[in-house]
Amino acid sequence: MTGNSGNIDGKQAGPKVFEPVWAIALNTFRETVRDRILYALILFAAIVTVLGIVLGSLSVGQDIRILKDIGLAAISFIGGIIAVFAGTNLVYKEVERRTIYLIFTKPVSGWQFVLGKYIGLCLCVAVMVAAMGAFLIFVITAASGSAGFAEQLRQMGQELALIYLELLFVTALATFFSTFSTPVMSVLFTLAIWLAGHLGDSLFELGKLTQNPVISQFLSVIFYCLPDFAGLTRIRGHLLYGTVPGIEVLTYLVTYVFAYVLMLLVLAAIVTERKEYT
Amino acid sequence: MADVVIQATNLSKELTSSLLRRKVRILSGLNLQVARGETFGLIGPNGAGKTTSIKLMLGLMRPTEGAAEILGMPAGDKKALAQLGYLPENPYFYSHLTGREFLDFAGQLFGIEKKERSERAQELTKLVGLTEAADTQMRKYSKGMLQRLGIAQSLINRPQLIFWDEPMSGLDPIGRKDVRQILFHLKEKGTTIFFNSHLLPDVNEVCDRVGVMNRGQLIVQEDVKNISQGGSYKDLEDFFLEVIAKAEAGGQARS
Numbered sequence: 001m002t003g004n005s006g007n008i009d010g011k012q013a014g015p016k017v018f019e020p021v022w023a024i025a026l027n028t029f030r031e032t033v034r035d036r037i038l039y040a041l042i043l044f045a046a047i048v049t050v051l052g053i054v055l056g057s058l059s060v061g062q063d064i065r066i067l068k069d070i071g072l073a074a075i076s077f078i079g080g081i082i083a084v085f086a087g088t089n090l091v092y093k094e095v096e097r098r099t100i101y102l103i104f105t106k107p108v109s110g111w112q113f114v115l116g117k118y119i120g121l122c123l124c125v126a127v128m129v130a131a132m133g134a135f136l137i138f139v140i141t142a143a144s145g146s147a148g149f150a151e152q153l154r155q156m157g158q159e160l161a162l163i164y165l166e167l168l169f170v171t172a173l174a175t176f177f178s179t180f181s182t183p184v185m186s187v188l189f190t191l192a193i194w195l196a197g198h199l200g201d202s203l204f205e206l207g208k209l210t211q212n213p214v215i216s217q218f219l220s221v222i223f224y225c226l227p228d229f230a231g232l233t234r235i236r237g238h239l240l241y242g243t244v245p246g247i248e249v250l251t252y253l254v255t256y257v258f259a260y261v262l263m264l265l266v267l268a269a270i271v272t273e274r275k276e277y278t
Numbered sequence: 279m280a281d282v283v284i285q286a287t288n289l290s291k292e293l294t295s296s297l298l299r300r301k302v303r304i305l306s307g308l309n310l311q312v313a314r315g316e317t318f319g320l321i322g323p324n325g326a327g328k329t330t331s332i333k334l335m336l337g338l339m340r341p342t343e344g345a346a347e348i349l350g351m352p353a354g355d356k357k358a359l360a361q362l363g364y365l366p367e368n369p370y371f372y373s374h375l376t377g378r379e380f381l382d383f384a385g386q387l388f389g390i391e392k393k394e395r396s397e398r399a400q401e402l403t404k405l406v407g408l409t410e411a412a413d414t415q416m417r418k419y420s421k422g423m424l425q426r427l428g429i430a431q432s433l434i435n436r437p438q439l440i441f442w443d444e445p446m447s448g449l450d451p452i453g454r455k456d457v458r459q460i461l462f463h464l465k466e467k468g469t470t471i472f473f474n475s476h477l478l479p480d481v482n483e484v485c486d487r488v489g490v491m492n493r494g495q496l497i498v499q500e501d502v503k504n505i506s507q508g509g510s511y512k513d514l515e516d517f518f519l520e521v522i523a524k525a526e527a528g529g530q531a532r533s
């Protein structure tokens with residue numbers, strides 16, 4: 001510490017708008033990867049391998065299909081767990097550990113912080129989904145042989161993309177709640193909306209069935225406000241039976257997800273910007 | 279006062295207790311000016327309002343009344359923040375990062391170029407005596423090492439103005455001496471320094487001027503030279519104790 005005192009005077013560097021976003025994203029990615037993600041990967045690898053061995057030994061003709069369904073469900077579930085639990089801690093932990101003082105005493109805006117945290121976690125989830133997907137393809141190929149490998153890869157790629165799209169949505173929900181709520185409450189809120197989003201169609205149908213116009217109106221408002229996870233599941237269902245949805249459906253879906261995510265992140269940024277850090 | 283870089287005008291803060299919704303005034307009518315190149319020490323007992331004052335000046339908290347200007351800009355203005363450095367009290371960092379990675383992260387938040395960040399990290403780890411530990415994860419750092427890293431990150435952007443909250447906390451006597459040397463070096467270069475400390479000998483040695491806070495009020499400001507050379511007080515500690523005793527005797531109401 002003594003001796004050369006370094007150059008600690010002088011000129012000022014001008015901040016660039018996306019540099020802090022990227023820095024926060026990379027930091028979040030590193031933190032999530034170094035903290036907990038490997039355990040989830042190991043768990044997934046263990047489940048799929050055991051299933052692969054068990055189903056392979058049964059050889060009833062449907063083993064590959066079952067393995068694929070269970071594998072994709074596991075990817076969705078484990079990715080969801082990471083998105084919900086890491087997402088709901090995303091902003092809250094920075095406030096609790098007071099690392100947020102170091103961020104907001106530098107030229108960083110609320111939106112840069114929220115966007116950086118979100119992108120970092122989404123990168124992490126992307127790596128997870130890709131790694132688990134690659135492992136699943138490997139196990140399926142090992143079980144079924146190389147016949148139809150390209151087709152398997154194409155189908156799995158589409159399904160994984162849809163799973164990831166849903167996880168982007170869940171991560172945004174968790175990020176939003178983490179800006180003003182404790183992790184436990186945020187987990188409950190996120191899971192409740194995730195589940196309700198999957199039941200959106202049923203709510204809409206229920207609204208049509210009821211005789212009471214107030215209840216019908218109320219249910220349809222809820223239907224339109226809730227994220228349409230049921231829509232994503234419908235398309236995954238089509239993919240399972242080899243039907244690829246049209247480009248207009250996919251465009252609508254991607255636009256819908258990104259618009260919803262954007263709205264949640266804007267709200268999260270407003271909350272973060274208005275908050276006091278005592 | 280020529281070229282004021284810190285200006286607090288009637289800066290006050292009330293917090294509302296979450297359970298009973300009772301309002302508690304934690305800072306009352308702080309009026310303060312710090313000139314460019316000055317080293318100002320804010321001293322006071324625990325809970326006097328020192329950290330709150332810094333947080334209001336940095337924009338981490340919003341005042342209930344009054345205002346603060348930093349480098350001629352409102353508290354929390356991003357252009358002002360780009361030109362200052364801050365060390366929080368008992369800093370906690372990202373334990374998964376190494377010291378070097380953390381300095382690089384801090385540099386990125388200022389938009390500093392990669393090459394310069396790398397050079398600055400090298401210089402600053404040397405400056406604070408962490409060269410050997412620069413590539414060790416912070417979860418393995420001692421409290422003193424974290425404090426040194428906190429000081430390093432507060433200098434990454436070559437600030438014109440620094441706010442250090444208890445910079446000597448957690449440091450052994452050698453560490454404290456090193457921090458004093460850094461402060462002297464910064465003073466020589468014309469950096470404006472505002473810091474809180476309980477360690478009065480360090481404040482006495484480094485500061486041009488001190489302010490004494492008690493129960494959320496700045497009760498006196500004085501040049502350190504006047505205290506030591508005026509003959510009325512043995513040293514800064516003597517001055518501090520008497521000022522606090524007088525304030526208490528004068529019935530400064532407990533909030």
